[in-house]
Amino acid sequence: xxxxxxxxxxxxxxxxxxxxxxxxxxxxxxxxxxxxxxxxxxxxxxxxxxxxxxxxxxxxxxxxxxxxxxxxxxxxxxxxxxxxxxxxxxxxxxxxxxxxxxxxxxxxxxxxxxxxxxxxxxxxxxxxxxxxxxxxxxxxxxxxxxxxxxxxxxxxxxxxxxxxxxxxxxxxxxxxxxxxxxxxxxxxxxxxxxxxxxxxxxxxxxxxxxxxxxxxxxxxxxxxxxxxxxxxxxxxxxxxxxxxxxxxxxxxxxxxxxxxxxxxxxxxxxxxxxxxxxxxxxxxxxxxxxxxxxxxxxxxxxxxxxxxxxxxxxxxxxxxxxxxxxxxxxxxxxxxxxxxxxxxxxxxxxxxxxxxxxxxxxxxxxxxxxxxxxxxxxxxxxxxxxxxxxxxxxxxxxxxxxxxxxxxxxxxxxxxxxxxxxxxxxxxxxxxxxxxxxxxxxxxxxxxxxxxxxxxx
Ligand SMILES: [Zn+2]
Numbered sequence: 001x002x003x004x005x006x007x008x009x010x011x012x013x014x015x016x017x018x019x020x021x022x023x024x025x026x027x028x029x030x031x032x033x034x035x036x037x038x039x040x041x042x043x044x045x046x047x048x049x050x051x052x053x054x055x056x057x058x059x060x061x062x063x064x065x066x067x068x069x070x071x072x073x074x075x076x077x078x079x080x081x082x083x084x085x086x087x088x089x090x091x092x093x094x095x096x097x098x099x100x101x102x103x104x105x106x107x108x109x110x111x112x113x114x115x116x117x118x119x120x121x122x123x124x125x126x127x128x129x130x131x132x133x134x135x136x137x138x139x140x141x142x143x144x145x146x147x148x149x150x151x152x153x154x155x156x157x158x159x160x161x162x163x164x165x166x167x168x169x170x171x172x173x174x175x176x177x178x179x180x181x182x183x184x185x186x187x188x189x190x191x192x193x194x195x196x197x198x199x200x201x202x203x204x205x206x207x208x209x210x211x212x213x214x215x216x217x218x219x220x221x222x223x224x225x226x227x228x229x230x231x232x233x234x235x236x237x238x239x240x241x242x243x244x245x246x247x248x249x250x251x252x253x254x255x256x257x258x259x260x261x262x263x264x265x266x267x268x269x270x271x272x273x274x275x276x277x278x279x280x281x282x283x284x285x286x287x288x289x290x291x292x293x294x295x296x297x298x299x300x301x302x303x304x305x306x307x308x309x310x311x312x313x314x315x316x317x318x319x320x321x322x323x324x325x326x327x328x329x330x331x332x333x334x335x336x337x338x339x340x341x342x343x344x345x346x347x348x349x350x351x352x353x354x355x356x357x358x359x360x361x362x363x364x365x366x367x368x369x370x371x372x373x374x375x376x377x378x379x380x381x382x383x384x385x386x387x388x389x390x391x392x393x394x395x396x397x398x399x400x401x402x403x404x405x406x407x408x409x410x411x412x413x414x415x416x417x418x419x420x421x422x423x424x425x426x427x428x429x430x431x432x433x434x435x436x437x438x439x440x441x442x443x444x445x446x447x448x449x450x451x452x453x454x455x456x457x
Pocket of ligand 1: 203205207345350
């Protein structure tokens with residue numbers, strides 16, 4: 001597969017190139033300078049590597065993805081794959097500049113690849129209209145560098161976990177050839193960040209999970225029966241009341257861009273809030289909760305994608321020292337950038353290889369363990385499935401994602417760890433959408449008075 005791709009590129013290269021085409025890139029790669037990497041030797045081989053061999057995966061073909069594809073293609077990268085599971089919406093067109101009105105409804109990955117391939121001769125972008133979870137290790141292993149322009153923390157954590165799972169160790173020493181660098185960009189309105197992750201060597205996504213605010217999700221029982229926050233009231237109307245009342249007719253789904261819809265949700269949320277003596281429901285908050293979207297600013301995407309593509313170029317060519325390792329960008333008020341070195345966390349659930357400890361008294365209920373896994377800022381799991389080995393048999397203690405198993409295992413949530421037959425030192429295997437691999441936890445029984453906390457290793 002890889003070989004076929006290469007020979008195609010050589011053909012493309014002979015077809016698509018003209019005199020001086022890569023002059024702007026050659027200036028960086030074929031001469032030395034005060035800012036080059038100390039070990040850098042100028043040569044023509046770096047450019048050849050970019051054009052013919054280097055294989056990049058771009059995850060996301062949205063605001064950041066369009067910019068990234070354009071930047072990489074114009075920097076000389078020709079073997080690019082792009083994965084995106086979304087289709088083009090009319091609201092994307094103001095910034096996702098590879099798409100036109102006629103493309104609305106088509107997969108972003110397909111249209112983005114077509115555009116770049118047509119516009120940049122010799123460039124071969126291969127689209128995948130899929131979820132990242134649809135691919136296995138053998139797919140990801142073929143790339144030299146992976147760059148992410150995602151708006152989902154779950155997806156970031158998943159790809160982070162995937163790249164960590166590709167690492168190989170010999171006698172406890174990391175084999176550097178198994179490392180696939182991950183460049184991650186993120187934006188939110190006027191703020192953004194770009195970071196370089198060398199899996200197994202530098203801070204990974206999960207090492208710095210506390211930097212990301214937990215995504216807002218509310219337990220259904222809270223929404224349905226004991227709301228405490230204005231958001232709970234809005235969620236109630238959005239999730240439960242809208243499908244029941246069908247205020248705009250049978251087949252009309254709630255559209256966050258329709259002011260009449262938002263207005264209806266707002267008014268109903270006010271009523272529910274009044275019922276429970278909750279204040280703070282506003283039209284603006286209603287819109288925020290209903291749309292669940294992060295506002296996108298084209299120029300922020302451009303800045304962050306430029307930073308990410310530059311890092312891809314630096315790592316691919318070794319001509320310059322890469323970002324170490326986290327860049328913050330903020331132009332909400334003035335213009336501010338800052339770079340710091342995010343540090344690895346000794347007991348990171350994703351990259352530390354240290355067994356995670358869970359401290360609970362034997363009288364704690366499984367529900368408490370579940371809540372801990374989802375609410376702890378360092379874990380932030382979404383729908384953890386907990387299993388263990390009891391008397392030599394694998395036993396699922398709780399699994400949410402399959403209705404029949406959820407129903408069967410639900411009674412376990414109210415049982416104590418002791419009633420479930422779990423012992424001190426018991427290993428619990430936890431699977432979750434945030435990671436492709438199972439996370440192992442070791443249960444540490446505490447005395448009854450001890451508060452619930454995770455042991456810091
Ligand atoms: Zn980590």
